[in-house]
Amino acid sequence: MTRTAGAPPIVEVRGLRAWYGPAQILFDIDLTLERGSVVALMGRNGAGKSTTFKAIMGLLGRVEGTIRFEGNDVRGRPAWHMARAGLGYVPEDRRIFTELTVMENLAVGRQPRRDDAPFWTPERVFELFPNLGRMRDRRGGEMSGGEQQMLTVARTLMGNPRAILLDEPSEGVAPVIVEQMASMILDLKREGLSVLLSEQDPGFAGAVSDRACILDRGQIRFDGTMQSLIASPDIGHAYLGL
Amino acid sequence: MTSASLLVQILTGLAGASTLFLTGAGLSLIFGVTRVVNFAHGSLFMVGAYLGWTAGEWLRALLPGSAAGFWLATLLATLGVAALGALLETLILRRIYRAPELFQLLATFAVALVLRDGCLWLWGAEDLLGPRVPGLTGALSVLGVPFPRYDAALIVIGPAVLGLMHLLLTRTHFGVLIRAATQDREMVSALGVIESRLFTSVFAIGAGLAGLAGALQLPREPANLGLDLPAISDAFVVVVIGGLGSLPGAFLAALLISLVKAGCVALGTVELGGYSFAFPRLTLVAEFIVMAIVLVVRPYGLMGRPEGALRGPAASPIRPEPETPRSRALWGLAIAALALLPWIASASPYTTVALVDVFCFALFAMSLFFIMGPGGMHSFGHAAYFGLGAYGAAIVLKATGWSMMWGLLIGPLAGFVGALIFGWFSVRLSGVYLAMLTLAFGQIVWSIIYQWDAVTGGSNGLTGLWPAGWLSTRYPGVTPNAAYYLLTLACVGSAVLVLRRVLDAPFGLAVRAGRDSPLRAESIGINVHRIQWMAFCVAGTAAGLAGVLYAFSKGSIAPDLVHVGRSIDGLVMVLLGGVESLAGPLIGAAAFTLLQDSAGRSFDYWRAATGAAMLVVVLAFPQGLAGLARSIRGRAKA
């Protein structure tokens, strides 16, 4: 994959506001995901990380502001349009299809090959997640939490995305799996994918991300490199409870 | 009964199970993916029968005497109804997937009304006798007892379609998408599946199955305009017993119902300890009894799963507009004007007669609103309490000769007792399952009233229920029914006032808390089931009062008072008015009753007109008529 100088960021969010019913959750969020980079969106529970992802993905009713994907304004587009445009989404609560087998779960995510993104087949996905390859016909509901977490990522990769929104991949899974997730993110980055990651664990975020954004009560409080965040412990203290 | 004829009864049951399964399977499929309870499903079945008839006539001329003509006609009918389903999905349902489920019900019910009159217009009111299928006429002999060949063919078709559907769902990519969407359609969309295309195809398939069932039923039953209601209620029952979204469940349920019915016929009249009981009478309600038992024992149906329960968008909050001096003055003025009406309208006596109807239904609708709006419990059998009130009072008063005023106590009491019993079971369920259990209770009450000739007068009903004395005296200078009119106004007015007060009281807040967040309500010490049960009782009491008032204004009552059609009328009134405000059910009842009254007498296609009006309301003003009025007021203020 070539990186063209001056090309627009793959995901660019400006002045994003979002509501659940009458309650406003996001207040003028600005976010940039450069091509081939990994950005961690951090913040406490309830800060608005998942809501930001859903807003970008077109899964919320009321959203204002600008959302650009590869330079195109995509706000108000339905979720399937975003997925087909090359934006993958891995939700926080996994949401795998429990009645479907591993292979069938992957089939739901399948999209045609794209010239400018890595092409995934079940076999390639199983190279990344060898465990899944050993349980192709197991139903989603009969898998452990960690295996389910891998399956959601794998299912999203089957859509051959150029960027993915990864919502709390380390939440509630065993440390071994967390390590696997971290190395998987770095693998994807090496393949040229851009990743917007929501994360509460600073160790995990620090290990994989280039930049960090900190969200607190629906507002961005910090946006900078991972190093500069580590260098300012008061920010971590104030917004992440470190 | 010989074992041979028992066997034939069972086989006949199995044949019936096939069409029952096909209709239910379509409904289940559509519900599973789109989460829309398609009330028009019975109408699609009916259209299938009519299309099958037309195509059959047409092909019989082309291919005389050939069985291929019938099967081809059946195929054409299936495809035609599938196309109709796709059309309905794109034009109407697609716009309301995110609307509250009640609006979806209202919209599909409106479609049912339009389709029914569409059939009337295209095919006329006469029954159209179906063809005899060449090659399948006559009967086989089963151990010497004749059994129709066509029924034998049906027995094969049901499982065959189940098998095909199973292959479609498990062996094709499209089937995998359907199963995935049945669990989580939002996630399916987020993975790049074009939701609208998937939904349209699923709707078409579901509709096609209903059409197929209708066309297949044709050789057993003529195409007629009464097919839709029984078909939809059967389909609901099958789907609910089987578990929403489960095709094997639907098949099992269809078998179970058909066999229980066959069993009832086979048992005949049984003498037990001096009493004789005619089991065949039970066939009218067998399916509802089975459903009630299944739901009480397995709240999600035989093969359903808890997560298959309705996960619709949260009900919109109902915040009763606070009473202001102005609103109180407006209400006062309206009541005063209505109270003076017998004098004002003395020249047009029909006005107050029509308004008595409106009042009765306003209270009926208000009582339904009470559990539906703030309670979030959709009762599909609310006519039961209306009917219990009417029949309870009528039976006691006829037996004792007491004055009608006692009826004003007995009616509500009967409604209360009914709600006390049915409510206890119903509040244990939620969503569609609750709706179906209430429907089952409604049908059980109906069938008892319909069949218990000695007490309820059976299908003839009870007559001679006139209010005596001062209530029926004609006074000079006022409309003829002035006294009864004023009594109704006073009763309904105070009942509505009481209901409103109850909703504002802590009890009403607890009811709403139970709807919005049962878990949190439980955690702050509210016994949600008990509160909901009490709400049921309050609603049943009010509906019972409406029932007596109605019965004595008409002078006679018949089982149609309790029919499922009446329950649906109530739903339409509430939905038309909007579930978001207390004035809603009153406005909805008035609009509906007056519309039906005037349109029904002057216009053959009043159902279609009502349906079209409802569609406009749903698509354009999803807040109902009362919401419309509010937004106009809001705009005027701005």
Ligand SMILES: Nc1ncnc2c1ncn2[C@@H]1O[C@H](COP(=O)(O)OP(=O)(O)O)[C@@H](O)[C@H]1O
């Ligand atoms: N479906 C919902 N309806 C209403 N409010 C919600 C819903 N989901 C989340 N919220 C609220 O939005 C806020 C942000 O939530 P979320 O984006 O899930 O936070 P995070 O992912 O950072 O933990 C929280 O206050 C939460 O209560």
Ligand SMILES: [Mg+2]
């Ligand atoms: Mg979250």
